[in-house]
Amino acid sequence: MQVNSHNESELDLRGHAVETEGMTIQAPAGRENQKQRTRTAIIDAAREIIQGSAEVTMPAVAKAALVSEATAYRYFPDLVSLLREAIDGTFPSPAEALAPVEDSDDAVVRIAFATERLLRHVQTYQGAVRAVISGSIVRRDSAATRPGYRFGLIDHALAPLDATLGQRNPAALRQLKRDLAVVVSAEALFTLTDLCGLSPDDAVASAVHTARTITAAAIAAG
Amino acid sequence: MQVNSHNESELDLRGHAVETEGMTIQAPAGRENQKQRTRTAIIDAAREIIQGSAEVTMPAVAKAALVSEATAYRYFPDLVSLLREAIDGTFPSPAEALAPVEDSDDAVVRIAFATERLLRHVQTYQGAVRAVISGSIVRRDSAATRPGYRFGLIDHALAPLDATLGQRNPAALRQLKRDLAVVVSAEALFTLTDLCGLSPDDAVASAVHTARTITAAAIAAG
């Protein structure tokens, strides 16, 4: 995957006039296309660097994207926002991610799969995820809300419970989701590898075990 | 507990010769005392700033401690190390922290108490803890191992299980401790407040619930 987004030729940056309802309306012209391409180039460059396990800095991304640092900051308020978007683009949707277990109604099986999936993905993009967490954890003032990809996954994995536990005891289901938000997370992975000294595989296995336990307990108690 | 350690007067900085086994041996002299005092002053200043909820920077700490920034870096390799020590000093020992439940043999009760205790403490020193996590999560190369105060607490809280679950199924006990390491943590607190949008009280309550669930499940299964 190249750094510059050359899937469109240079010609595309010129605007085209479009006839609509008898009025001549300017289609998103060169300026818009240009902005789109610049933005894409920056994100692509960031993603490139992320995968290369090198340290991600704004100067490095800007240089790789062939834009000035000032321009990069025009499109993203800070490094964390940029990384967040770059990472987000690599995640499949919850439905896609959980496709292999879509036939199962067993919430425990589904959540185990979701946990493994998320943590392995985090592991792959470790450097960038660490940078995002590092930045988000100190400055929660500006709308630097973390993406919260985990929530979509958890909701989707627990969908079978909506009709059962969710009906009988909605508060319990909500609590279960909160419980899982702590475990099905990058923070959990890093806690297990960095502090507990586990190998990545062992860390994932441990988190999966925890997620299963919590879910099973909630179902049993619910 | 006071911030500055003025329990020793200025006079103590002069060294004293001590008679030992007929030989005149230099006691830790002025140089050593001086170093001790400098180190203490830096940590005290850091603790002062930590409690003031202001942002903790090395220049600020150095200024407050009345030393140059260079000196601060001579005593602590980086800001994170300094903050870690400053925070550590505010934690009671696990035995002290869990004194109110020392008579209980119920691991669930004990772990619930420990969780609440830790998370409330973290909440108090939020700024510093966030800074430490932020720093540790990106650079785990240098001996920047996190203090791991949680492990002592968890071990102590689960002590009653050593004779029961620990005998029957040591692997299960080890797994339980790993499970809890993820939940009884500053990271869990910040996940619940920052991402789930819970109030500090609700976040603590949620984590306590999770810890209880996990522990109870391990005991029941063990």
Place this chain on the structure above:
DNA sequence: CAGCTCATGAGAGTTCACTCTCACGAAGCT
């Protein structure tokens, strides 16, 4: 074609985390 708009680049400036060097001066030694 002339003119205005606006994305971009260049570069200076600020703050902080560090690092390194040099010189001062007090503490300790003989």
Place this chain on the structure above:
DNA sequence: AGCTTCGTGAGAGTGAACTCTCATGAGCTG
């Protein structure tokens, strides 16, 4: 008392995260 040791301060330097300003030039408009 004189010499040495060494804790410390001062200050320069690097690199990164941002912020701001100004000039350029390409693109659209009349």
